[in-house]
Amino acid sequence: MMKTVNLILKSLVLFVFTSSSLPCFAQDDLEKELATTTPGHQKVTSTFKSTKLINGHSNETLYKNDFDFKVDHRFGDIAGNNGGIKQFFGLDNSTDIRIGFEYGISDHLTVGLARAKGATAVSQLYEGSLKFRLLEQTTDNQVPLAVTLFGSNTIAAVKASEDPTSATAYNKFSDRMNYVGQVILARKFNSNFSFELMPTYIHRNFTAFRDQNTLFALGAGGRMKFSKRMALVVDYFIPFRNSADKAYLEEKNAAKFYDPLGVGLEIETGGHIFHINFTNATAIEEMQLIPSTTSSWTKGQYRWGFSIARRFSFAKKEKEPK
Numbered sequence: 001m002m003k004t005v006n007l008i009l010k011s012l013v014l015f016v017f018t019s020s021s022l023p024c025f026a027q028d029d030l031e032k033e034l035a036t037t038t039p040g041h042q043k044v045t046s047t048f049k050s051t052k053l054i055n056g057h058s059n060e061t062l063y064k065n066d067f068d069f070k071v072d073h074r075f076g077d078i079a080g081n082n083g084g085i086k087q088f089f090g091l092d093n094s095t096d097i098r099i100g101f102e103y104g105i106s107d108h109l110t111v112g113l114a115r116a117k118g119a120t121a122v123s124q125l126y127e128g129s130l131k132f133r134l135l136e137q138t139t140d141n142q143v144p145l146a147v148t149l150f151g152s153n154t155i156a157a158v159k160a161s162e163d164p165t166s167a168t169a170y171n172k173f174s175d176r177m178n179y180v181g182q183v184i185l186a187r188k189f190n191s192n193f194s195f196e197l198m199p200t201y202i203h204r205n206f207t208a209f210r211d212q213n214t215l216f217a218l219g220a221g222g223r224m225k226f227s228k229r230m231a232l233v234v235d236y237f238i239p240f241r242n243s244a245d246k247a248y249l250e251e252k253n254a255a256k257f258y259d260p261l262g263v264g265l266e267i268e269t270g271g272h273i274f275h276i277n278f279t280n281a282t283a284i285e286e287m288q289l290i291p292s293t294t295s296s297w298t299k300g301q302y303r304w305g306f307s308i309a310r311r312f313s314f315a316k317k318e319k320e321p322k
Contacts, residue, residue: 044137047146047188048196049231050273050309051102051110051131053221054262055281055289056198056235059148059186061133062104065315072098072284072307074119079300090303095119095282100127108133112152119283120292121168122178124157127285137187150182154287167208175206178287182219192225200237202287210245217290229268233275236261237290255294264305275307 048058051068062068076093077083083090100114112129129152137146155177160170170176179202186196198219207213221235237260250256264277280302281289295301 041138041140041142044139044146044188047137047186047194048223049266049268050275050307052307053223053233053235054264054275054277054279054305054307055237055260055284056219056221056262056286057131057148057150057182057184058221059133059146059184059196061108061110061131061148062102062311063313063315064104064106065313066104067312067314068102068309069312070098070100070102070307070309072096072100073305074279074282074284075304077295077301077303078278079302083300095303096284098284102131116283116285118156118158118285118288120288121161121166122156122158122288125154125285125288126157127152127154129153144187146184146186146188148184148186150180150184152180152286154178154180154285165209167206167211170206177205179203180286182286193222195222196220198237200286200290202290204287204291208249210248212242212245212291215291216240219290223266231266233264233266233277234262239290241291253294256296257291258293258296260289260293261297273307273309273311275305277305277307278302279305 048060051058051060051062073094074096076087076090076095078090087093096117096119098114098116100112102110102112104110110131112127112131114127114129116125116127117123118125129150132149133146134149135143135145135147137143156168157176158168161168163169181201183199184196186194188194198221200217200219202215202217204213217237217239219235219237221233223231223233225231239257239259241257246257258280260279260281262277262279262281264275267274267276280295280297281293282295282303283289283292
């Protein structure tokens with residue numbers, strides 16, 4: 001546990017030091033991007049274009065009275081034993097599907113509801129989430145990082161198993177609950193590049209025999225814009241497991257655990273944000289993809305996926321003076 005804490009602390013210190021000691025060109029780029037000559041601490045906007053990258057969340061929240069509808073889809077393996085032309089490179093299969101809604105209570109607070117298929121025995125998932133923008137980066141570097149807090153509660157509605165060692169051997173309703181907490185530390189370095197770190201806490205009230213109820217992970221993600229409406233997005237998570245329990249589960253299930261890695265193309269089309277992505281994670285919800293990814297990029301066990309987000313605004317327009 002101490003090694004885990006030390007690694008997280010070192011990563012955070014390195015990120016903060018790098019952010020605060022950047023050459024002035026990054027600050028200048030942001031000031032030019034905002035095209036402002038007024039005094040004061042100007043807030044950096046659009047660190048990321050969507051509230052999510054691929055597997056992980058971004059620091060972005062919705063504006064007050066904005067409504068975001070999002071559909072995420074994961075197909076089957078492109079290659080490997082379960083992929084190839086016989087499975088039409090994974091398009092014949094679906095490992096997970098998620099439909100979600102988010103609403104901006106204020107410019108800093110977003111609430112969300114979602115339903116996901118689930119990619120493990122723990123399926124039929126209902127998620128409620130809160131996302132709060134705590135700090136916003138400024139162009140003068142007085143606030144060098146944007147800080148956003150994310151929390152979710154996911155409930156599994158799948159029928160309880162009679163096998164006492166199963167991950168779904170629920171005895172009471174609270175066994176079905178799973179929690180995720182994240183501190184998202186983000187920085188927009190210039191008009192084309194943004195980066196974030198995601199220290200993550202996961203607690204599952206009920207797990208399979210010798211699986212961990214509580215798990216810590218460190219995520220990282222970035223966005224590189226290369227045209228007016230297109231960008232490359234990447235995210236990666238490192239879960240920290242108890243080595244003895246990890247070895248037991250890998251031997252019992254004849255499957256190794258892997259770190260989830262996602263790479264995708266982000267396309268802006270008016271009010272839509274469209275992602276075409278590739279990832280070895282079969283699941284979409286954080287409480288599954290971080291602790292339960294058993295697919296490997298090197299074995300061809302990565303998959304097509306896409307995400308479509310459509311944003312609507314219900315903000316009342318101010319009447320123009322006569």
